[in-house]
Amino acid sequence: MGQMLFSAGLAMVSAGIGMMAAAGVAAAQQVFGWREAVASTVKLILAWGVFLGLLWLLKRLLDGAAEAIQRWFARLAERRAAQGLVALMIERIMLLALMAARAAAAVLVLAGVSVLLTYSFSLFPATEHISVSLLAALWSALTEALSAFVHYLPRGLFVVVVCALAYYALQIARIFFRAIERGELHLRQFHPETAGITYQLLRVATVVLVLIIVFPYLPGSHTEAFRGVSIFLGVVISLGSSSAVSNMMAGVVLAYMRPFQVGDRVKIADTVGDVVARGLLVTRLRTIKNVEVTIPNSAILSGQILDYSALAKKQGLILHTSVTIGYDAPWRQVHELLKQAALATPGVLRDPAPFVLQTSLNDFHVSYEINAYTDRPHDMVQIYSDLHANIQDQFNAAGVEILSPAYNALRDGNETAIPEAERKPQTPPRAFRVRRMGDGEQRG
Numbered sequence: 447m448g449q450m451l452f453s454a455g456l457a458m459v460s461a462g463i464g465m466m467a468a469a470g471v472a473a474a475q476q477v478f479g480w481r482e483a484v485a486s487t488v489k490l491i492l493a494w495g496v497f498l499g500l501l502w503l504l505k506r507l508l509d510g511a512a513e514a515i516q517r518w519f520a521r522l523a524e525r526r527a528a529q530g531l532v533a534l535m536i537e538r539i540m541l542l543a544l545m546a547a548r549a550a551a552a553v554l555v556l557a558g559v560s561v562l563l564t565y566s567f568s569l570f571p572a573t574e575h576i577s578v579s580l581l582a583a584l585w586s587a588l589t590e591a592l593s594a595f596v597h598y599l600p601r602g603l604f605v606v607v608v609c610a611l612a613y614y615a616l617q618i619a620r621i622f623f624r625a626i627e628r629g630e631l632h633l634r635q636f637h638p639e640t641a642g643i644t645y646q647l648l649r650v651a652t653v654v655l656v657l658i659i660v661f662p663y664l665p666g667s668h669t670e671a672f673r674g675v676s677i678f679l680g681v682v683i684s685l686g687s688s689s690a691v692s693n694m695m696a697g698v699v700l701a702y703m704r705p706f707q708v709g710d711r712v713k714i715a716d717t718v719g720d721v722v723a724r725g726l727l728v729t730r731l732r733t734i735k736n737v738e739v740t741i742p743n744s745a746i747l748s749g750q751i752l753d754y755s756a757l758a759k760k761q762g763l764i765l766h767t768s769v770t771i772g773y774d775a776p777w778r779q780v781h782e783l784l785k786q787a788a789l790a791t792p793g794v795l796r797d798p799a800p801f802v803l804q805t806s807l808n809d810f811h812v813s814y815e816i817n818a819y820t821d822r823p824h825d826m827v828q829i830y831s832d833l834h835a836n837i838q839d840q841f842n843a844a845g846v847e848i849l850s851p852a853y854n855a856l857r858d859g860n861e862t863a864i865p866e867a868e869r870k871p872q873t874p875p876r877a878f879r880v881r882r883m884g885d886g887e888q889r890g
Contacts, residue, residue: 643701696743762819
């Protein structure tokens with residue numbers, strides 16, 4: 447009954463405006479000379495000039511209000527008068543008020559443009575009929591919009607309340623989980639590393655729940671067109687998000703398994719690098735060549751993960767490399783030289799001490815493996831390089847030949863593989879059991 451009365455009242459007002467406009471047009475049927483034209487033109491220019499001036503003033507007022515709010519909030523933050531949830535609430539309320547003011551200003555500008563256009567057309571007899579038609583159309587559109595707004599107001603208010611409650615609930619949850627992630631709040635049920643992913647899951651679940659609740663209250667939700675579009679979007683999302691869903695599920699599993707942390711040096715598939723970011727869908731690594739690699743979480747979960755940083759600080763990471771030495775070199779001497787090379791390498795720990803393993807007895811040489819501990823997994827490439835250089839220095843200085851690769855052809859036994867600058871003069875070259883005769887020696 448109330449809706450019918452409201453519609454009837456709007457129709458009566460529209461009819462009255464139309465009659466008044468027609469009467470005004472009939473009264474204006476008179477001679478329109480050059481004086482009237484000049485006067486109308488001056489009125490038109492003045493009206494638009496005043497309108498533009500009001501627009502400029504309104505913009506200045508809104509910009510000044512925004513700057514004042516920002517300065518006031520900055521002063522509160524400096525004095526620490528508002529922190530945590532209180533600061534968040536104050537900031538959101540101020541931003542909401544500013545958005546409402548801008549929206550109201552936009553409505554006023556549109557209304558002003560409509561009124562000014564109607565007034566401009568009414569100044570000249572040739573366009574008075576346009577003025578009447580425009581006024582009637584604007585009033586009809588306004589009444590229809592007002593009627594639809596009044597009818598939808600209770601449902602729209604419910605949607606706004608639900609969205610606002612969900613938004614601020616998520617803001618409170620974000621502060622809560624961020625405190626856990628930073629270590630400011632300790633709960634046995636939540637590990638700091640899983641706080642971020644738990645908040646993301648909660649946010650996704652909250653958004654889905656809000657959409658389910660407010661869907662029946664959206665404008666046009668009961669129309670066939672709206673339902674058709676919803677079904678189409680659902681089919682598109684379900685067909686195109688299979689890989690995204692698998693990556694998301696893998697991201698959740700990885701988050702709660704905690705196979706690595708952000709900042710760890712890891713090897714995933716053939717990529718070695720530092721973990722710079724871990725999300726629901728992908729994990730990002732930065733390699734030693736400063737290249738950022740993005741790996742889908744599903745690929746990580748289905749493959750092998752090597753974490754070089756997991757035990758490096760507590761027990762040390764073992765770096766190992768192999769070298770092959772001939773059977774003529776005493777193995778105890780080789781062990782000692784390898785240990786000295788490891789201890790001379792920056793980044794290698796003295797405790798636990800390096801140790802050597804003989805991994806195989808080959809046809810022409812013995813394979814030795816030096817194992818050294820380090821607590822700097824991020825420098826492992828440089829440590830390996832320094833270790834290899836020190837091994838060469840130690841063996842060359844001791845006169846022990848490194849047979850890597852092995853010599854499998856007829857070699858000149860009078861020449862050793864040790865660099866000439868580091869050879870010992872007192873060590874005679876070893877040949878094919880044939881002694882060379884010097885210039886002063888007699889041949890027998």
